[in-house]
Amino acid sequence: MGFEKHAVGRVLIRTKIRRALWNCVSFFLFRPFVTKFFRVWRVALLKIFGAKLAWDAEVYSSVKIWAPWKLQMGHRACLGPNVICYNQDWVILEDDAVVSQYAYLCTASHEVDKLNTANDSLITAPIRIRNKAWIGTKAFIGLGVCIGTAAVVGATASVYKNVDDYHVVGGNPAKTLKIRNLK
Numbered sequence: 001m002g003f004e005k006h007a008v009g010r011v012l013i014r015t016k017i018r019r020a021l022w023n024c025v026s027f028f029l030f031r032p033f034v035t036k037f038f039r040v041w042r043v044a045l046l047k048i049f050g051a052k053l054a055w056d057a058e059v060y061s062s063v064k065i066w067a068p069w070k071l072q073m074g075h076r077a078c079l080g081p082n083v084i085c086y087n088q089d090w091v092i093l094e095d096d097a098v099v100s101q102y103a104y105l106c107t108a109s110h111e112v113d114k115l116n117t118a119n120d121s122l123i124t125a126p127i128r129i130r131n132k133a134w135i136g137t138k139a140f141i142g143l144g145v146c147i148g149t150a151a152v153v154g155a156t157a158s159v160y161k162n163v164d165d166y167h168v169v170g171g172n173p174a175k176t177l178k179i180r181n182l183k
Contacts, residue, residue, distance in 0.1 A: 003144040005125040006089065007111065015067070022049055022068060034061045046071065057093075070107075073097075074131075089124035089143065097129040097147075100137040100155075107143045130165070150180060 030045050042061060043053050050069030053059070057073040060081045065071060070087045073079070074095035081101040085091055089107035099105065110121040125144030129135065133147045136155035147153060151163045154170030154177070163169050166180040 003125045003128075003146070005123045005144055008088075008122050008124055009120045010122055011088070018049075018069070019067065022065075025049070026065070031061050054095075077129075087127075088122075090126035090128075092126065092128045094129065094131045094133075096132045097135075098133075099129065099135040100139070102138045103135050104138075104140045106140065109143055133163075150182065152180070 025045065030042055033041055039058060040055065042059050043055060043057060046053055046059060046068045052072040054073060054075040054077070056075050058078040060079060062081045063079045063083045063085060065085045066087050070090050071085065072090065072092045074093060074097070076096050077093035078098045079085060080099055080103070083099050083101065084104045086104070086106045086108060091105050091107060093099065105127050107127055108122060108124045111123050114121040127141055127143065128146045130147060130149040132150040135141060135147065135153045136157065138156045139153045140158040141147065141153070142160045145159055146162045147159070148163050148165035148167065150166050152168040153159055153163065153174065154168065157170045157174040158172040159169065159174045163174070166182070167176045168178045168180060169175060170177050
C-alpha cells in the first residue's frame with residue numbers, strides 16, 4: 001500500500017520556472033477568488049497547470065499548492081482552508097476524500113544518510129488519500145503514506161506510515177485509536 005521513495009537530488013530549473021509562473025497566477029488569479037461561486041474558476045486554473053481534477057472537486061482559495069501538475073482529485077474531494085499541499089511528488093485524493101483546514105501534505109524530505117545539501121539529498125514519494133478518508137485539522141501526512149478507505153486521521157496527528165482502511169488514528173506518531181464500525 002505504501003510508495004517507494006525517489007532520490008531526485010534537487011529541484012530542476014524547469015520546475016523552478018513552472019513554479020514561479022504558478023506562484024504569480026496563484027497570487028493574482030487563484031487566491032483572491034474566495035467564495036464558492038468561484039470554485040469552478042479555481043478548478044479550471046489548476047487544470048490549466050496540469051492538475052487532474054474532477055469538476056466537482058473543492059479547492060479553497062487559501063490552499064497553498066506547490067505543483068498543480070502533481071495533484072489529482074476525484075469527485076467531491078476537498079482541500080480545505082489553509083491546507084499546505086507540498087507536492088513535489090503526486091498527491092492523490094480519491095472520491096469524497098477530505099483534507100481539513102491547516103493540514104500539511106508533505107511529499108518531500110531529505111535523505112538522512114547524506115549531508116543535507118541543496119544539490120543531492122532531496123527525496124520524494126507520493127501521498128494517496130483513498131475514498132471517503134478524512135484528514136483532521138492541522139494533521140501532518142508524510143511522504144509515501146497511503147490513507148486507507150474511510151479512514152480518519154485525527155486533528156493534529158502526525159502520520160508517517162500507512163493507515164489501514166476504516167482505522168481512526170491520532171497522536172504523534174499516529175497510532176490506531178479504533179476501527180470504524182460503519183453500518
